Every structure is written in C-alpha cells, then in structure tokens.
Amino acid sequence: MNISQQPVVRPRARGTERSLARRAELIAIGRRLFADTSYDALSMDDIARQAQVAKGLIYYYFHSKRGYYLAIIQDSVADLVTFAASGTGLPPVERVHRTIDSYLRYAEHNQAAYRTIVSGGVGFDAEVHAIRDGVREAIVATIAEGAYGHGDIGPLARMGLLSWVCSAEGAALTWIDRPELSRDSMRDLLVKTLGGTLRAIEELDPSCPAPGPARRDTRP
Known part of the structure; x- marks a missing residue:
C-alpha cells in the first residue's frame, strides 16, 4: 500500500x-x-x-x-528584521553594533525593498504604514535586547529608541542615494548617535543604564 x-x-x-x-x-x-x-x-x-x-x-x-x-511588503519586512536581529549570541554591546551593521547591509544590498519599507510605499497607504510601524517596533525591541538584555522597556526608553530608529531610517535613505560614506563610517556614526540616545534615556530613567563601550569590529 x-x-x-x-x-x-x-x-x-x-x-x-x-x-x-x-x-x-x-x-x-x-x-x-x-x-x-x-x-x-x-x-x-x-x-x-x-x-x-x-x-x-x-x-x-x-x-x-x-x-x-x-505580500511584497511583508516579505521585504521579514528580510530586514532577520538581518537586523542577527548576532543573538554576542555580548550586549557587540550585538547593538551588529544590529546596526546588519541593518545597513540590508539597506545597501536591497535598496528598492528598503525604500518601500521605510517610506511606506510610494504615496500614502495606511496598511503599508502599519507594516512599517511594526518593523520599527521590531528594531526597537532588537536594540533594547542588545542594550539592556531584555525587550520589556518603559515608555520613555521606547520613545527614545523609536526616535533614534526614525532618524536612522532617514539617514540610511540618504546614504543609499548618496553613498559618500563607507558602510563602516555610516555604522560608526549611527552607533555614536545611538550611544547618545541611550545615555539620555539613562539620565531620564536610571532603570535603563546605557551599556559600556564595546569593540568596533562587527565583521561576521
């Protein structure tokens, strides 16, 4: 049979x-x-x-x-989140570096998909914008996991990280259109600005201490 x-x-x-x-x-x-x-x-x-x-x-x-x-938007989103969330076995600060580096690698090598994700498509589309907002939340959670060791953060820390993610989106869009900086330089710049955000969060909410310095090498 x-x-x-x-x-x-x-x-x-x-x-x-x-x-x-x-x-x-x-x-x-x-x-x-x-x-x-x-x-x-x-x-x-x-x-x-x-x-x-x-x-x-x-x-x-x-x-x-x-x-x-x-389906196109959701497939692109899954790729971006997977790239950004890599390096889960690294120490906290190195994971933050790896997250940013992976995020930029995705933007650099998948430019059309990245533009569609972060701009919410060409024109206004509420459902696509909701998908984009979900990406932002996923990136915030990934950074929080790397910086604090957990993704359960208060509203102040969440808003601080969300503000950084939104600014990083705009910077990455400009960078892929006019790549005047190397990816390493762009990564280091975003790491520095994220460090400033994390220190500001710590100052306003001591329960979220900023991580200490980490080595700069984020190569796989």
Whole structure:
C-alpha cells in the first residue's frame, strides 16, 4: 500500500516546492515594479506584462493586486528584521553594533525593498504604514535586547529608541542615494548617535543604564 501511495505523495511535494519558488519569483519581480511606481499607477495588466506572466497566475497566488502588494511588503519586512536581529549570541554591546551593521547591509544590498519599507510605499497607504510601524517596533525591541538584555522597556526608553530608529531610517535613505560614506563610517556614526540616545534615556530613567563601550569590529 505504501508503495502505491508514493507516486501520489512525491509529485505533490515537488509541486509545492515549485509553487513556493514561483511565488518567491513573483514577489522578487514585484519588489522591482513597486519600488518606483505607486500602487494605483500599476494595473494588473501592467504587472503581468512587465513580469511576463499570465495575469491569472498572480491572482492564483495572491488573490488580488492588493494581496500581491502586501505580500511584497511583508516579505521585504521579514528580510530586514532577520538581518537586523542577527548576532543573538554576542555580548550586549557587540550585538547593538551588529544590529546596526546588519541593518545597513540590508539597506545597501536591497535598496528598492528598503525604500518601500521605510517610506511606506510610494504615496500614502495606511496598511503599508502599519507594516512599517511594526518593523520599527521590531528594531526597537532588537536594540533594547542588545542594550539592556531584555525587550520589556518603559515608555520613555521606547520613545527614545523609536526616535533614534526614525532618524536612522532617514539617514540610511540618504546614504543609499548618496553613498559618500563607507558602510563602516555610516555604522560608526549611527552607533555614536545611538550611544547618545541611550545615555539620555539613562539620565531620564536610571532603570535603563546605557551599556559600556564595546569593540568596533562587527565583521561576521
């Protein structure tokens, strides 16, 4: 009986793998398409033509243009958060350095996706902005884990770190457009400004002491 079932199970597994690969390919294409064009400016016909696929294929995987767009944003977000949260086994201060370095690496090597994430898409989109806000919260939690050893922080510390993340977003956007600084220099600058933020938080809330100095080498 098991032998007779194998021809049914195996093709299904291969089909699933092909489906996942095809979906990932469509998302990669969508990242490029929506990087510089607003959601409303691209019709499903435009997307299908530029992606060189049948329009029905996009509906099959994502149900609608809206579903496709949100899948693209969420996929980009998952990549960014994964990059930024790397280095969990490092000592606290080194983890902060690694977080910032990984964040900049992602922005540098995934510029279209990064622009889409931090700008909330081209134009205003409340749902995409909510996804972006979730990214900010994830980065704040990652930095808090590195700086304090836990992500459960009070409102003052959270607001201080959130303010730094928002300023870092703007700086990183400018940097990838005009890369006048090396990534190492950009990382060191952001580490310094984060240090100032952490010291300000400590001054106003002694329960959140700023971490001590750490070595500068953040290479993997």
